[in-house]
Amino acid sequence: MSSWLDYTINGLIVGNVYALVAVGLALIFGVSRLINFAQGSIYLVGAYIGWVAVVQLHTPLPLTIIVVALAAALVGLIIERFGLRPLQNSARIAPLLATIGISFVLDQIVMLTFSPNPRALPSQLPDVRFQVGNGTIGPLDLLIAGVGLTSALLLFVFLRYSKLGWAVRATAQDRDAAMQMGVDVNRVNQAVFGIAAALGGVSGMLVGMYYNQIDTAMSLQATLKGVVAEVVGGAGNVPGAVVGSLLLGLVESYGVAVFGTSYRNLFAFLLLVLVLVLRPNGLFASARQAPPEPLTGTFIAPSRPVRIPRWALLIAVGGFAILPLFPVSFYVLQTLINAWLLGMLALSLTLVAGTIGQVSLGHAALLAIGAYTSALLSSSFSVPVGLAVIAGGLMSAALGTTLISPSFRLRGHYVSIATLAIGEIVSLVILNWESVTRGPIGISGIPPLSLFGYDLISASSVYWFSFAVMVVLALLQGRLLNSHLGRSFRAIRDDDIAARAYGLSLNRYKSLAFIFGGFAAGVSGAIAAHLYSYINHETFNTQQSILALTVVILGGLGNVVGAVVGSVALVGLPEVFRIAAEYRILIYGIVLLLLVRFRPQGLLGTI
Amino acid sequence: MEQHAHRTETAASGAPMLSVRGLTRRFGGLTAVDAIDLDLAKGELVSIIGPNGAGKTTLFNLVTGHDRPDAGEVRLEGRDITGLSPETLAGQGIARTFQLGRVFGNLSVMDNVLIGAHTRLRAVKPAVPVIGPLLELGLALLRPASVKAEEERLREEVKTILARFGERLLPRIDQPAYSLSYANRRRVEIARALALKPRLLLLDEPTAGMNPTETAEMQALVAELKAQGLTILLIEHKLEMVMRLSDRVMVMDEGKKIAEGAGEDVRNDPKVIEAYLGHGLARSEEQETAA
Ligand SMILES: Nc1ncnc2c1ncn2[C@@H]1O[C@H](COP(=O)(O)OP(=O)(O)OP(=O)(O)O)[C@@H](O)[C@H]1O
Ligand SMILES: [Mg+2]
DSSP states (O other): OOOHHHHHHHHHHHHHHHHHHHHHHHHHHHHHOOOOTTHHHHHHHHHHHHHIIIIISOOOHHHHHHHHHHHHHHHHHHIIIIIIGGGTTSOTHHHHHHHHHHHHHHHHHHHHHHOSSOBOOOOOSOOOOEEETTEEEOHHHHHHHHHHHHHHHHHHHHHHHSHHHHHHHHHHHOHHHHHHTTOOHHHHHHHHHHHHHHHHHHHHHHHHHHHTOBOTTHHHHHHHHHHHHHHHHOTTOHHHHHHHHHHHHHHHHHHHHHHOGGGHHHHHHHHHHHHHHHOTTOTTSOTTOOOSSOOOTTSSOOOOOOOOOHHHHHHHHHHHHHGGGSOOOHHHHHHHHHHHHHHHHHHHHIIIIIISOOOOSOTHHHHHHHHHHHHHHHHHSOOOHHHHHHHHHHHHHHHHHHHHGGGGGOOHHHHHHHHHHHHHHHHHHHHHOHHHHOGGGOBOOOOOOEETTEEOOSHHHHHHHHHHHHHHHHHHHHHHHTSHHHHHHHHHHHOHHHHHHTTOOHHHHHHHHHHHHHHHHHHHHHHHHHHHSOBOTTSSOHHHHHHHHHHHHHHOTTOHHHHHHHHHHHHHHHHHTTOOHHHHHHHHHHHHHHHHHHOTTTTTOOO | OOOOHHHHHHHTTOOOSEEEEEEEEEETTEEEEEEEEEEEOTTOEEEEEOSTTSSHHHHHHHHTTSSOOSEEEEEETTEEOTTOOHHHHHHTTEEEOOTTOOOOTTSBHHHHHHHHTGGGOOTTSOOOTTTHHHHHHHHHHHOOHHHHHHHHHHHHHHHHHHHTTTTTTGGGTTSBGGGSOHHHHHHHHHHHHHHTOOSEEEEESTTTTOOHHHHHHHHHHHHHHHHTTOEEEEEOSOHHHHHHHOSEEEEEETTEEEEEEOHHHHHHOHHHHHHHHHTSSOHHHHHHHHO
C-alpha cells in the first residue's frame, strides 16, 4: 500500500514530464498562436529513438539523452520548415489541420517502423529506492526531476540573456512590432520548434524509462496531457505551463489514489473542460482580459464552390441506387456500404467543422453514443432495430450537444482541444461504466438491421438501406444550408463577433448544428453496430475522427456533395489500389497535409 | 414597416434614446474609457472624435455589449442595458459597424445583409421558450408558406437597401463579400446595419480608407439617414465630414471627455487643439489633408 507521500512524489514526477511537453507547447503558442497537435508525436519519436539508442546502440545514459534531444529537435525543425512555414499566409484553419496531419503521419511512420506492439525501454539506472519519510524515491525519479530543473534553468537563461531568446520574447509579446524592429520571425519559429521538440523528445524517453514500456498510443495521450497542462497554466504562458503540469500530475495521482488507475485520464480531461469553461485564459490570467479586437474573419480560406448540375447528381444517385441489380461482387458492395456509413459521419462533420467552423476532433464519440444506444435498446430491451437506430441518432444529438456545449464560447484551436477531450471522456465512460456498457468486454450479439420485421441480411439490402439513409440525410442537410440557418451558421463561422452583433446567439446556433450533425453521426454509428454485431470502447476511435476530417477537407468544408464524394474516394481508392490496411492511415495523413498545402478549398470548394 | 414592440411602449417616457453615465473601462493600468457621460436624443447625430487610442472604439464596445464596463451605466430609452449581450442588444434595435470591417467573407452580399435582418425574423423563429430552437430547426427544414413569404419579403427589402448605394452593390448581389473592393465591403456593412432597422446606429469610422469621391458618397448617405430620423453615433477622423453632419461633437482623449458641443466651438477649444497636437501628428490631420 503506497503512502500519500508516494502519490505526491509520483504526481510531481509525472507533472515534471508533462511540463517538458507543455513548456514546448507554450513556447510555440506564444510566438505563433498555434497549438501544436504534433507535440505528442515528437514525444513518441523521442521514446523510440531512446529505445534504439539504449537497446541497439547501447549508448550510456548521458549520451542517450543528448542523442534523443538532437534527433527530436531535428524533427521539430523539419516540421516547422516544411509543414508550417509554407502556411504562414494561409487561413488560420490551415496550420491547425497541418499539425493534426503531421501528427498522424509521424505516429504511423513510427508504428510501421517499430510495429504497434509495446516495447520495454530499460532505464540504465540501478534499481534501488531510498526511504524518504514514509515514502520512497528512486534514481529515475531524481533523474526526471534533474532533467526538468536543468531544462527550466537552461530555458530561463536562453530566454533572458541570449539575443535569440530576447527575439522569442519580443515576438511572443507582439509579433508585428517585433517584425518591425527587425526580428527574423522565421528564425524565432525555428528556435522555438527546435527547443520544444528537444524537450518533448526527452520527455517521451523519460516516460518510457519510468514505466519501462513504450507504445504508439503514447502520442495522443502526451498531446492531450501537454495541452491540458498548458491550457490550465494559460496558453503561451511558460511558467504557467510548468505550474499547470505539476498541478495536473498531482490531480491525476491523487485521483488514482482514491478512485483507481482507469480513471487517470478522466481527471485530466475534466480538469481541462472545467478550466476551459471557467477560466479559458488559464488559472493565472486575470479573468476579464478580452483579447484586443480579435480578427475572426480569417478562419477558412475564401473559395467558390463548384456548381454541380442537378441532372448530374440525379444520374449519380440513380446509378448507385441500381448498382446492386448488376452482377457486382460482394466486395464492391461492402466497400460502398462503408463509404455510405463514412459519408453520414462526414456529413455531420462537414456541417460542424465546415459550415459553423467548429473543427471537432472527437466526432467518433458521436458514433459511439449512437451505436451503444441502438445496440443496448435492441438487444436488452428488444426495441425494433429501425426505431433503435433512430433513437441512437436522437441520443447522439442530445447527449453529444450537451457534452460539447461548454465549448461553445471557445474558438479555433480550443474547440478542437475540447472536442478531443470530450471524445476521450466518452470512451473512458464507456470503458468504466460497466453496469451499462459492459466495459471492456463490449456488447456482442447485436441483432442485424431490420425494417418492419424483415431482417436485412443480404449485402444488397444493407447497401440500399445505408445508401437511402445517407441520401435522405444529405438532402435534409442541403435544405438546411439553403435556409436562414445555413447562412446563420456560415456567418458565425466567418466572424462570430459580427454575428453576435446582429443577434445570432452562438449557443443557440452551435447547438442546432450539433443536434443536426449529431443525429447523422449517431445514425451512422447505430447502423454500423448492427452490421458489426459486436462493438466495444475501441470500435469508434480517433482514427475515424481524423479520417472523417480528411474526407471533409477533401470534399470541401461545408460541402454536402463533397462529403459524399470524399467518402467514396477515401474508402474506395485504397481498395482499388489494394493498399494494405496499415498504410492507409499514413496515406490519409499525407492526403490531409497535401490538401491543406495545395488545395485548401478541397475538390468541390468551401460552401 | 414592422415596428419594434418596445418602441411604442417607451417612446412616451421622453427619455433620451441613449444615455451613458460614468462609463469606465480599464485594461490593466490603462483606463481606456474614463467616466464618460453622454446623451443622445432621438433623431440626433453625435460624433465622437479624438486622437488614436482615445477610447472611442472601446466606448462603442461598451454600448453595444461587446465589452463590459467596470463602472457606469448605459440606458436605451430609459431602460438599463448595461452589460447585456450583443445579441440581446441587437434585438433591442442597436446596430453597429466595425472600424476594421467585419463582413462575412464567404457569404454573398445578399446573405450578408440578410443576416442584418436576422433579429426581425418572426415566422421561422417563433418566440416559444425552451423548444423554440427546435421549432426553428423544424421550420427551417419544412419551410411552410409563412416562412417562405417572410424570406421573400426580406430579400426584396435587401434589394431596396442595396439600391441606396446606386450601382455599387446591386450588380454584385450574389458575389461573396471577400471578392468585393474595400469600399464596397464597408458599404455592405452599413447595408447590413440598416437591415436591422435600428433605433440606434453606431458607425465606427465608416469612411476609413475611402477616397474623396467615396467619402462624399458615404457622407451623403449618412446625411440621408439622419434626415430620415435615425439616431446615429459616429466615430470619424475626417473633421470636414464631422462638422457637416453632426448636431453635436464629443471629443475624447485618453479615455476622458475633454469637450462637447457644437462643431465649431469644439474645433476651436484650446483643450482639443492641445490634445491633437500633444499626440504629435494625429492621423486625422493627415487624412484630412489627403481628403
Ligand atoms: N482589449 C483590450 N485590451 C487591452 N487594451 C485595450 C483593449 N482594447 C483597447 N485597448 C486600449 O485602449 C485604448 C483605447 O483604444 P480604442 O481602440 O478604444 O481607441 P480609439 O479611440 O478607437 O482609437 P483609434 O482612433 O485608433 O481607433 C488603447 O490604448 C488601446 O490600446
Ligand atoms: Mg477605434
